[in-house]
Amino acid sequence: MTDETGTGVGVKPAAVDRPAKRAAPARVPWLARLLTAKETGVFLALVCMCLFLAFATESFLTTTNLLNVGRQISLLGIMAVGMTFVLVAGEIDLSVGSIYALSGLATGMLVIAGWPLLPALVLGLMIGASIGLINGLMSTYGRLPSLIATLGMLSIVRGTALLLTDGQPVTVNERNGAHPDVLASFEFMGQGYLFGIVPMQLVFFILVAAIGWLVLSRTAFGFRVFAVGGSAKAARVSGIHVHSVKIWAFVIMGMLAALAGILSMAFLPSGQAGRTGLGLELDVIAAVVVGGASLSGGIGTIPGTVLGVLIIGVLRNGLVLMGVSPFMQEVMIGLVIIIAVAIDKWSMRSRAS
Secondary structure, X not given: OEOOOOOEOOOOHHHHHOOOOOOOOOOOHHHHXXXXXXXXXXXXXXXXXXXXXXXXXXXXXXXXXXXXXXXXXXXXXXXXXXXXXXXXXXXXXXXXXXXXXXXXXXXXXXXXXXXXXXXXXXXXXXXXXXXXXXXXXXXXXXXXXXXXXXHHHHHHHHHHHHHHHOOOOEEOOHHHXXXXXXXXXHHHHHHOEEOOOEEXXXXXXXXXXXXXXXXXXXXHHHHHHHHHHHOHHHHHHOOOOHHHHHHHHHHHHHHXXXXXXXXXXXXXXXXXXXXXXXXXXXXXXXXXXXXXXXXXXXXXXXXXXXXXXXXXXXXXXXXXXXXXXXXXXXXXXXXXXXXXXXXXXXXXXXXXX
């Protein structure tokens, strides 16, 4: 007995015409993620740059030079970790260079005044955190664009540093009143070496980067930062306190900028309010964007930021070793920034389409 189609009763017509499915090829999820990650391209660019400099110069791959590069990028890297939180949250901070100057100079003046090291360090960090808090409040409850709010704070904080020092250089030494034991500990933070090999500035950078990676990628707060940067409205609907997350991102940025300024003062140990940290905010933002973070928020990682910092540092070091003019170095850094931002915008358009 057959139905109207001529097939046997109980046999579905589709079962006759449907071709057999082919077995899907095996996939390796971690390999797919690795090949599509933005950090992979940044890492390959860094490797190519290092290979070129290894053949173009004789001293690039020496242990001394590599440790020197690590020390040179450390302060920039510490601030870039903080900027990653701010950019991922969908904001920007232009006041970091001024915070760097004020906190470092204030800590140095406290050491000169005879303060114990720990209270001086805590107050210096609190200065940075307080400025970050003000930036966050103005950008959230004050409803000011963070670009404008932090641009204004850039001048206010720089002016405060000039008023505090009366425009005079601050030099931390025994002749100016620093206690010998406090001075020795303070200088070790910036000039010392762990196990006599690794610069202490690099040690601080590694610790800050590790903690920043754990917080941003392994905690609920880090998840909230990405959610707020991706879509503040959706995050608010999900029960996330958007203003609180952004304020904390600015506080972290301010504290890390202060730490970098303190380490800079410990390294020299001298500084002037009108020059210290001037224009540093541009290098910090450039390093984070080169590392794959988006200026539109919601995208960025600490490993990518570390790679971006390394690219900026290796590029500067390589240009010096090759005898390139300092003026041309600025041109090259500017080109890297433009290319990185352009790639970010192009990739966003391709994802949107």
